[in-house]
Amino acid sequence: DFKMLQINAVKKTCVQPLKSPNKIRVFQWNVLSQSLGTTNDSFVCCPEDALEWGNRRYQIVQEILEYAPDVICLQEVDHFNFLKACLETQGYTGTFFPKPDSPCLYLDGNNGPDGCALFYRREKFDFVKSDTRVLEVWRVQSNQVAVVAVLRVRETGREFLVAGTHLKARKGALLSTLRNEQGKDLLDFVHSSAEGRPVILCGDFNAEPTEPIYRTVLGYPGLNLGSAYADFSPNKDVPSMDREPPYTTWKVRDEGEVCHTIDYVFYNKDAFVVNAVLQFPTSDDIGEGRVPSYQYPSDHFSLCCDFRFQDQEKTGQ
Ligand code: NDP
Ligand code: CA
Numbered sequence: 281d282f283k284m285l286q287i288n289a290v291k292k293t294c295v296q297p298l299k300s301p302n303k304i305r306v307f308q309w310n311v312l313s314q315s316l317g318t319t320n321d322s323f324v325c326c327p328e329d330a331l332e333w334g335n336r337r338y339q340i341v342q343e344i345l346e347y348a349p350d351v352i353c354l355q356e357v358d359h360f361n362f363l364k365a366c367l368e369t370q371g372y373t374g375t376f377f378p379k380p381d382s383p384c385l386y387l388d389g390n391n392g393p394d395g396c397a398l399f400y401r402r403e404k405f406d407f408v409k410s411d412t413r414v415l416e417v418w419r420v421q422s423n424q425v426a427v428v429a430v431l432r433v434r435e436t437g438r439e440f441l442v443a444g445t446h447l448k449a450r451k452g453a454l455l456s457t458l459r460n461e462q463g464k465d466l467l468d469f470v471h472s473s474a475e476g477r478p479v480i481l482c483g484d485f486n487a488e489p490t491e492p493i494y495r496t497v498l499g500y501p502g503l504n505l506g507s508a509y510a511d512f513s514p515n516k517d518v519p520s521m522d523r524e525p526p527y528t529t530w531k532v533r534d535e536g537e538v539c540h541t542i543d544y545v546f547y548n549k550d551a552f553v554v555n556a557v558l559q560f561p562t563s564d565d566i567g568e569g570r571v572p573s574y575q576y577p578s579d580h581f582s583l584c585c586d587f588r589f590q591d592q593e594k595t596g597q
Pocket of ligand 1: 310316320321322356379381382383386423424447448449450484486
C-alpha cells in the first residue's frame with residue numbers, strides 16, 4: 281500500500297483544489313529519471329528496491345496529485361506515457377519535450393530520453409499555444425530544453441504563460457557561465473512566446489541563488505520576475521537570494537551530503553501575488569539517509585505555490 285509510505289509530518293498549506301478562477305496552483309518537481317536514478321546517480325544511502333519502478337511510479341503520481349495543482353512542471357521525465365496516462369484520467373493534459381542527447385539513452389534498460397513535461401488542468405484552462413526549445417549557448421544548441429504553454433483561465437479569460445526547464449548540471453565556474461547563457465536564451469524564448477502576457481517560470485536550474493543565472497532571471501527586462509518561495513518568506517529586509525529555502529534537494533553521494541537550493545518557481549510580480557507555498561520536509565522528516573528513500577521517490581522535493589491574480593494588472597509591456 282503505497283499510501284502508507286507517505287510521510288505525515290509534512291505541513292501542507294495546500295491540499296484542497298483551488299476553486300477560484302483568480303488563483304493558480306503551480307507544482308514544480310524534478311522527479312528523478314528512472315534510468316539515471318537506478319544506474320547513474322549512486323545515492324549511497326538509498327536501498328535499491330526503493331527505486332523499483334513498479335512501486336515508485338505510483339509514489340510519483342501520488343506526490344503530484346496530492347496537492348491538486350492546476351499546472352505541473354516536471355523534469356527528468358523518462359516515462360512520459362505512463363504519467364500522461366495517469367494524469368489524463370485526473371483531468372490533466374500534458375506535453376513532453378525530450379533532451380536531444382539525453383544521458384538516459386546510454387544507460388542499460390533505459391526507457392528512452394528524459395526531458396521536461398508540462399501538464400495543465402483541462403477544466404480550468406483553455407489551451408492557447410505551446411512551444412519548445414533546445415536552449416542555445418552562444419548560438420549553439422545545448423543538451424538542455426524548455427517547454428512553454430500559454431493558458432487562458434476559462435472563467436475570466438485571463439491569459440498567462442507557464443514555462444518549465446532543466447538547466448545543465450554539475451559544479452564549476454565554466455558550468456555556472458554555461459547555465460547563465462542557457463538562462464538568457466531561455467528568458468528570450470519565454471519573453472517572445474509570452475507576447476506581453478504574465479509569466480510563471482519553473483525549473484531545476486541546477487544553480488544556487490548565488491549563481492549569476494539567479495540574478496539574470498530576476499533582472500530580465502520586461503518580465504519583472506520574483507522568486508515565489510523567497511517572496512513568501514516573512515523576512516522582507518534581505519535580498520531575494522537570502523530568502524530562498526535552505527534546500528530543494530538533499531542526497532548522499534560518495535563524496536558526502538549534497539544539500540542545496542537549485543529549484544525555483546519564478547513569477548511576474550505585476551500580475552501575481554504569492555498566497556501560499558508548500559513547506560519542505562525537515563531533516564527529521566526525511567531521516568539520515570536523505571532522499572530518495574522509501575518515503576520520497578526523488579532526490580528533489582516538490583515545490584508548490586498558490587498564486588492569486590492581482591486585481592489590476594500593471595504589466596508595463
Ligand atoms: P547534465 O550534466 O545536465 O546531467 C545529466 C543528469 O545527471 C542530470 O539530470 C543531473 O541531475 C544528473 N547528475 C548531476 N550530478 C550528478 C552526479 N554527481 N552523479 C550522477 N548524476 C548527476 O547532462 P547532459 O544532458 O549535459 O549530458 C551530459 C552527460 O550525459 C555527460 O556527463 C555524460 O555522462 C552523459 N552522456 C553520455 C554519453 C555517452 O555515454 N556517449 C552521451 C551523452 C551524454 P540533476 O539535474 O538533478 O542534478
Ligand atoms: Ca538528477
